Amino acid sequence: MVFMAQQRNSTSMSSPLSKPGEHKLSVSLEPETTSPTVEEDSMELGDTVNQEEVMKNMLGEDSQSEHLESALSEASARYNSALDMTLKALLNIKILKEDLMHNMQPLQHHLEDQVPSVLQNFFTAFVSEEIKTEGVYSYLLSDLLALLEEVLSMSSGAAEVLVAILEFWHCWKNAERESLVTRLFTLEEKERMSCRKCRKKPNYPEQSSYGIVMAADSIRDLKCALGNIEFVDILKVIRMDYTMLCDIKNGGCGIANFIHHIISKCPPIFTIVLEWEKSETEKEISETTKAFEWEIDISRLYAGLEPKTNYRLASMVGCDEKQEHICIAYEKNRWVNLRRDALAGEDVGNWKSVVRFCGERKVRPEILFYEVVRSMA
Numbered sequence: 001m002v003f004m005a006q007q008r009n010s011t012s013m014s015s016p017l018s019k020p021g022e023h024k025l026s027v028s029l030e031p032e033t034t035s036p037t038v039e040e041d042s043m044e045l046g047d048t049v050n051q052e053e054v055m056k057n058m059l060g061e062d063s064q065s066e067h068l069e070s071a072l073s074e075a076s077a078r079y080n081s082a083l084d085m086t087l088k089a090l091l092n093i094k095i096l097k098e099d100l101m102h103n104m105q106p107l108q109h110h111l112e113d114q115v116p117s118v119l120q121n122f123f124t125a126f127v128s129e130e131i132k133t134e135g136v137y138s139y140l141l142s143d144l145l146a147l148l149e150e151v152l153s154m155s156s157g158a159a160e161v162l163v164a165i166l167e168f169w170h171c172w173k174n175a176e177r178e179s180l181v182t183r184l185f186t187l188e189e190k191e192r193m194s195c196r197k198c199r200k201k202p203n204y205p206e207q208s209s210y211g212i213v214m215a216a217d218s219i220r221d222l223k224c225a226l227g228n229i230e231f232v233d234i235l236k237v238i239r240m241d242y243t244m245l246c247d248i249k250n251g252g253c254g255i256a257n258f259i260h261h262i263i264s265k266c267p268p269i270f271t272i273v274l275e276w277e278k279s280e281t282e283k284e285i286s287e288t289t290k291a292f293e294w295e296i297d298i299s300r301l302y303a304g305l306e307p308k309t310n311y312r313l314a315s316m317v318g319c320d321e322k323q324e325h326i327c328i329a330y331e332k333n334r335w336v337n338l339r340r341d342a343l344a345g346e347d348v349g350n351w352k353s354v355v356r357f358c359g360e361r362k363v364r365p366e367i368l369f370y371e372v373v374r375s376m377a
């Protein structure tokens with residue numbers, strides 16, 4: 001499973017979304033159809049971790065994490081920060097925590113072999129709040145780091161780390177229910193095209209993804225050009241640009257047509273991954289982040305949803321010039337910057353302050369986690 005990056009047969013070759021880097025992400029983690037290596041690996045890795053030992057260690061020396069920290073090279077420190085901040089961003093999604101709490105019982109009773117036990121330990125400690133105990137978070141983080149190192153390259157950014165976590169997480173389920181990843185993160189989308197020349201209406205199969213990928217410069221260009229445009233409309237305009245060829249093999253005429261995006265399952269967590277050139281100036285970063293909005297109406301982006309299907313930004317993962325990742329999260333009516341080696345946040349302020357913060361520190365937001373706003377009824 002991947003992020004919905006670009007359309008197959010896309011003729012919009014100029015789209016920055018068809019960069020080779022992203023292609024790799026799509027191919028290497030392609031789901032179900034080709035059996036993912038991640039799952040196979042996780043099986044073995046899961047077995048080697050002794051549950052009791054983990055618990056003993058969790059309660060024991062927290063010097064462990066310090067020791068590990070010092071041994072890490074610069075590259076792995078960067079990767080370490082990507083994992084750390086992606087996890088912290090996930091932990092800040094309320095719907096995720098609630099879902100985990102409600103599903104704790106069945107999860108504990110269905111410890112299957114292929115379940116990546118380290119990931120499970122991590123989220124179990126999160127739900128029980130044990131993770132707040134000094135040293136527990138760093139211990140679990142270093143455990144996960146070691147586990148994911150087997151499947152991820154050290155140059156992985158936050159988006160690749162997130163995909164790996166979600167792929168592992170798929171294994172954590174019981175027979176009666178779909179996995180948490182399917183329930184909370186998976187978007188089911190159909191593309192419809194009606195050929196304007198030959199009137200053919202090919203039925204494209206439904207596609208699953210963990211969210212959408214957008215090029216930061218496309219967002220910035222539209223924001224600068226149109227000023228007052230809302231974030232969700234920027235996303236819509238960029239996606240409208242995708243075209244699909246009327247398939248000659250199936251009797252079509254071969255011309256390019258625009259695609260309609262129809263959603264059949266909108267998950268409570270809507271994830272947007274942003275791709276950057278990594279050479280942006282402070283001004284360009286600010287101009288991009290200015291386009292983001294705290295609340296977005298997803299029904300403007302997809303057909304098939306009730307009007308005012310609102311989502312709010314819960315947290316985001318960014319990366320600064322030194323390739324150090326950061327997490328900015330919404331907590332109790334303000335934004336906080338969550339630092340490494342601490343669960344408590346540093347105050348950033350309101351949304352305007354977040355935009356300023358990103359610009360000044362040259363932080364490029366890479367993942368935006370939106371969660372659905374539940375109706376009061």
Ligand SMILES: [Zn+2]
Nearest residue numbers: 195198246253
């Ligand atoms: Zn046609």
